Amino acid sequence: MVEKKSGMFVVPGERIGVIEEFIPDRGTYVENGVIYASNVGYLLIDQVSRKVSVHPVTREACVPRVGSIVVGHVVNVQSAMAFIRIIKVGKRFLSGFFTGVLHISDIEEKFTEDIFDAIKLGDLVRAKVISEANRTYHLTTRGERLGVIFALCSKCGGVLKLRGKSKKEGKNLYCEDCGNIESRKIASDYGLGNL
Ligand SMILES: [Zn+2]
Incomplete structure (x- = not known):
């Protein structure tokens, strides 16, 4: 833990x-x-x-825009979308919070069958803003650098580590504490501590 x-x-x-x-x-x-x-x-x-x-945190106003790379925590996951509280825009950490919406179709290039196999509550995610229609920040995690960058085990709360060679069924993370195996749409630098 x-x-x-x-x-x-x-x-x-x-x-x-x-x-x-x-x-x-x-x-x-x-x-x-x-x-x-x-x-x-x-x-x-x-x-x-x-x-x-x-x-x-920065005192200056800093607002996400279309094209911004943002980092945030997943605060809610529903069957078709996840809500992400944005804590960083570009290089700046935010004092005010914005929430972004990540639709299931924008998670990865391939079809995401089950959103819970790609993203979970509490994950730290790097995403790109693709639209700000109706004052809602729509995000995507398509691309190598985007996706989950840090995640905790949904069973015991331990840190999930990258699995080695024998990834089957796309389940790419494991918990050192309890042995639980989970999958995420991860960023290429998952677990390295880069925000
Ligand atoms: Zn665990």
């Missing part, structure tokens, strides 16, 4: 983890071996280097 995950909103003084586990970086401080946030912002955990940093 992880205490914190990439993309979480943190406030100064909030405990992120311990130095045995992570390397404190920008936007953090250490007291008695515990790493805390020194900024208001979004947590970034680099799963490879183990560096943790906090990216401050």
Whole structure:
């Protein structure tokens, strides 16, 4: 189980983890071996280097536009669409929240039979804005760089890791804690901690 995950909103003084586990970086401080946030912002955990940093939210107005690459959390999944709370537009983390809609037909190039095999509640997703009709941000995750970038096990909450060679039935993620196997429409840099 992880205490914190990439993309979480943190406030100064909030405990992120311990130095045995992570390397404190920008936007953090250490007291008695515990790493805390020194900024208001979004947590970034680099799963490879183990560096943790906090990216401050911007005070400037920043609104998603058609063509923007956004990052957000999946807050609701229905049979034909998923709703994504946008926390980052381009390089900027947002102080105000926007919600985007990802329709099942815009998830991947191929036909998505079951939306729950591609995206789940709580996933962190990178997507592109394809339209803003009726003040709704319509998103797509088609393309290699787009899709789920971080996900937790739907059974135990453990971190889902990429599976190795023997991917069958397109189930590409596994949980180290409970052995559960799940599938997602993942981005090519899944699990690397890039927001
Ligand atoms: Zn699990």
